[in-house]
Amino acid sequence: MIRDLTDEEARRALVLKWGMTEPGVIPAWVAEMDYAPADVVTDALLEAVRSGRTSYPAYEFGGELGRAYADWAARQFGHTVDPGHVLPVVDVTAGMRFALDVLCEDAPVVMPVPAYSPQLEVAEVTGRKRVDLVVDADADRAGIDLGALAGALADGARTLILTQPHNPWGRVFTRGELEGIRDVVVHHGARVISDEIHAPLVLPGAEHISYLALDGTAEHAVALVAASKAFNTAGLKCAQILTGDDATRDRLLDAPLARNDSWSTLGVVAAIAAYNHGDPWLAALVERLDQQRTLLAQLLATHLPLARMRPLEATYLAWLDLRAYGHDDPASICLSRGRVRLAAGHDYHPGSTGHVRVNIATSPARLTDIVHRMAKSLTA
Incomplete structure (x- = not known):
């Protein structure tokens, strides 16, 4: 029941998250999902x-x-x-x-x-x-x-x-x-x-x-x-x-x-x-997000082993501690080097360093690309 939007569909539908992000950059910042709306809502x-x-x-x-x-x-x-x-x-x-x-x-x-x-x-x-x-x-x-x-x-x-x-x-x-x-x-x-x-x-x-x-x-x-x-x-x-x-x-x-x-x-x-009428769609969404949570943990263990992700018990927003990689503003580094847009941790705690918020409500392929780009940026 959960359908991933294509990049073209996402740019039309998610006018802030995708529309305000430069082409070629993967947006993983604003708390919106890269999924088509539930049919019961659209209808x-x-x-x-x-x-x-x-x-x-x-x-x-x-x-x-x-x-x-x-x-x-x-x-x-x-x-x-x-x-x-x-x-x-x-x-x-x-x-x-x-x-x-x-x-x-x-x-x-x-x-x-x-x-x-x-x-x-x-x-x-x-x-x-x-x-x-x-x-x-x-x-x-x-x-x-x-x-x-x-x-x-x-x-x-x-x-x-x-x-x-x-x-x-x-x-x-x-x-x-x-x-x-x-x-x-x-x-x-x-x-x-x-x-x-x-x-x-x-x-x-x-x-x-x-x-x-x-x-x-x-x-x-x-x-x-x-x-x-x-x-x-x-x-x-x-x-x-x-x-x-x-x-x-x-x-x-x-x-x-x-x-x-x-x-x-x-x-x-x-x-x-x-x-x-949305219970079945929501159940499918939670199942997908649970899968994405597991995938993120696996990707981080392989490609960013020094990253700390506290237990993600709810939401599709992972709070990552990347201080071990030595960058005060890892979101800026990932955007400039890896072309992936994350939410900077200091936006949520002014004056703090080394943290990012990552939106995982996307396709498995995009999430994999997001972590690959982060790893390339932070370990270069």
Whole structure:
């Protein structure tokens, strides 16, 4: 069910990832997949366009989208979601900004880093200070330092941005880890915004648990979700913000429309189709990504044996430590010497060196070429 796009198809379809990359360079940077969209999504969009559904979307919690997501969450994660607690937002980062503006105290925001680069500025955009919770670059398995989190909250921070599954670490936090985070947050009277956009892309061997699925989180947390990352529909602009109680829902619903007014009717159509009918396609995708994860490990062991790849438990984004090859900015070296475009590690952790993020959601042949080009560049 997973069809690899040809280079020509990818340049037409992926206008940022491929279209903004010079011909002859393999793009492995932006988090989009080199796969054709699921037929169930494409068919739903074609029918909607033919029916003229290009109007404003409905402004409501719940509705058909809420019911579709609630059914999906129950099937995929065993998570019971009230459909009436599901509100569309334009995308996950905009939803994060919305939640900060409406729900959170005017106080510093804790951001574990490395972090998804566009979200590094979200605290500043809302007039708040960002407090970095730096993950040990030498740790075998990245995690949240609860002592450091407690210290940041004791010093006045009042919001934790939690990305789980994590981009770019590729981590899936365990129930015990999430409960530890919850206990620290509750003790300090803080709030959590949990970015769970990669939840559908948990790979075999791990299990996604929504932060809102934990006891004692409803009053202090929201979760941000979307079908866009798993179904390659980011350009359609429709994520969802989940609340755990009526009071939080009502604060968001009562916010001025200008804070949250830009999601797309076609994005809603695509999300509903993905949630209602996309399970078989998603299962095939996860199987493919599991194969790509295995292939990457084999390629690195053969061609870049000094590279460190922490366990890739979710997403299609591998976080590689290439410091052993002696380059502060290996992404730049790979682009100039090997004609492969990677995401530079310092974009996710300003000031850091020697790391890259590699998108493996492509064909086995392209992934093999990517690693060959990296090896040639870094060992020359």
